[in-house]
Amino acid sequence: MADKSSRGLADVVAATTSVSDIDGENGRLFYCGYDIHDIAGRISFEECVYLLQRGDLPQQQDLDDFEDELNRSRQIGPTTEALLPHVVRNASPMEALRTLVSSLSADDPDAADSSVEADRRKATRLVAQLPILVARYEAERNGRPAVEPDPDLGIAGNFLWQITGQYPSDRVQELFDTCLVLHADHTMNASTFTARVIAATLSDMHSAITGAMGALRGPLHGGANEAVMNTLASIEGDVDAVDEFVRAELSAGRKLMGFGHRVYKTEDPRATHLRKMSEELSELAGDRRYYEFSRRMEQVVFDTKGLYPNVDFYAASVYHALGIPTDLFTPVFAISRMSGWTAHVIEQHEDNRLIRPASEYTGPRDRRWTDIAER
Numbered sequence: 001m002a003d004k005s006s007r008g009l010a011d012v013v014a015a016t017t018s019v020s021d022i023d024g025e026n027g028r029l030f031y032c033g034y035d036i037h038d039i040a041g042r043i044s045f046e047e048c049v050y051l052l053q054r055g056d057l058p059q060q061q062d063l064d065d066f067e068d069e070l071n072r073s074r075q076i077g078p079t080t081e082a083l084l085p086h087v088v089r090n091a092s093p094m095e096a097l098r099t100l101v102s103s104l105s106a107d108d109p110d111a112a113d114s115s116v117e118a119d120r121r122k123a124t125r126l127v128a129q130l131p132i133l134v135a136r137y138e139a140e141r142n143g144r145p146a147v148e149p150d151p152d153l154g155i156a157g158n159f160l161w162q163i164t165g166q167y168p169s170d171r172v173q174e175l176f177d178t179c180l181v182l183h184a185d186h187t188m189n190a191s192t193f194t195a196r197v198i199a200a201t202l203s204d205m206h207s208a209i210t211g212a213m214g215a216l217r218g219p220l221h222g223g224a225n226e227a228v229m230n231t232l233a234s235i236e237g238d239v240d241a242v243d244e245f246v247r248a249e250l251s252a253g254r255k256l257m258g259f260g261h262r263v264y265k266t267e268d269p270r271a272t273h274l275r276k277m278s279e280e281l282s283e284l285a286g287d288r289r290y291y292e293f294s295r296r297m298e299q300v301v302f303d304t305k306g307l308y309p310n311v312d313f314y315a316a317s318v319y320h321a322l323g324i325p326t327d328l329f330t331p332v333f334a335i336s337r338m339s340g341w342t343a344h345v346i347e348q349h350e351d352n353r354l355i356r357p358a359s360e361y362t363g364p365r366d367r368r369w370t371d372i373a374e375r
């Protein structure tokens with residue numbers, strides 16, 4: 001007989017992993033044993049991807065080789081190229097990207113192979129291809145040719161260059177790079193769990209990642225960063241209007257996106273970094289409005305509900321200050337989380353068992369069939 005169900009699988013250990021770990025009571029996050037406070041701002045996103053997918057930080061030569069491999073892996077195949085204009089016309093960014101990511105398998109030489117070596121090659125390609133797909137989406141919907149990636153820039157710098165058309169300063173590149181590091185992995189969050197469930201049927205990497213994209217999109221998960229920005233932008237007036245807005249939302253029983261977390265009982269350690277980055281980038285952009293609104297909102301939500309901001313909260317004002325369009329915020333999350341998802345799929349395939357939990361039946365029992373004419 002199975003244990004009683006845990007609503008939303010809270011506190012259920014659904015997998016073993018050596019990719020990341022969280023101490024929710026003390027607000028700590030670790031990637032492969034490294035404290036996020038120790039590595040954020042010190043390792044590049046490329047190093048972080050290497051760490052998550054291979055378990056150790058790279059030596060300089062490993063990193064150089066890995067960066068070369070990423071640069072060579074950006075190309076989008078003909079199937080996805082052909083599909084791109086159609087989905088851009090008819091679908092919002094996360095819908096379009098979910099479909100485009102799925103289509104990448106059609107031209108992937110390792111599509112049908114789920115060996116560790118093939119999974120690693122596909123993981124590298126997916127990490128390199130997704131930022132290009134987002135940039136291509138943005139160019140296509142604005143009816144302009146895509147900006148070519150600059151070989152001197154890393155993933156973070158290139159993305160900003162391709163999206164905004166402006167060459168980012170070293171400091172702006174560093175800050176966005178740190179954002180990508182901060183979002184890279186987070187144990188058994190909903191999208192990673194989805195990816196692992198799919199991988200555990202011995203399905204392929206692209207199927208698992210397509211499912212993860214679908215799970216990330218929801219506003220209770222990665223979609224919250226876009227919702228936060230829409231909330232901030234909807235508040236009219238000066239910073240004092242935030243108090244009234246928050247109280248009205250909470251007393252109407254509505255959730256404020258960007259607050260609360262299933263695991264953290266204290267501040268999300270990623271929010272600590274993003275808050276500082278939001279202030280610095282707002283200064284650089286010469287517009288502190290959304291940073292100050294965010295600070296006030298954080299204070300009022302804490303005073304009224306005792307809730308802390310999660311990773312999505314300050315990400316909103318950070319991405320806005322970087323000039324990223326609001327509906328690309330969740331795609332940016334996906335660009336980063338691709339590193340964690342792919343690492344988990346590799347880990348699942350390396351030591352697989354089908355994931356098939358039990359359920360607790362709550363419907364009626366012992367019913368008797370009656371003919372349709374008599375129901």
Ligand SMILES: CC(=O)SCCNC(=O)CCNC(=O)[C@H](O)C(C)(C)COP(=O)(O)OP(=O)(O)OC[C@H]1O[C@@H](n2cnc3c(N)ncnc32)[C@H](O)[C@@H]1OP(=O)(O)O
Pocket residue numbers: 008189219220221222224254255256257258259260261262263305307310311312
């Ligand atoms: C990358 C990420 O995915 S981070 C999370 C991004 N999502 C969001 O920011 C959406 C807003 N937050 C939430 O909906 C939740 O806090 C979640 C989904 C993150 C966590 O959910 P759960 O652990 O299931 O908590 P649950 O939704 O049951 O909330 C517990 C209580 O706190 C309240 N609560 C939780 N979050 C919020 C919020 N953001 N605003 C207002 N109230 C909240 C709930 O209403 C509930 O109150 P009740 O017990 O009086 O009914």
Ligand SMILES: O=C([O-])CC(=O)C(=O)O
Pocket residue numbers: 185186187188189190262263310311
């Ligand atoms: O862990 C979670 O449930 C959500 C989260 O913060 C993330 O995926 O980064």
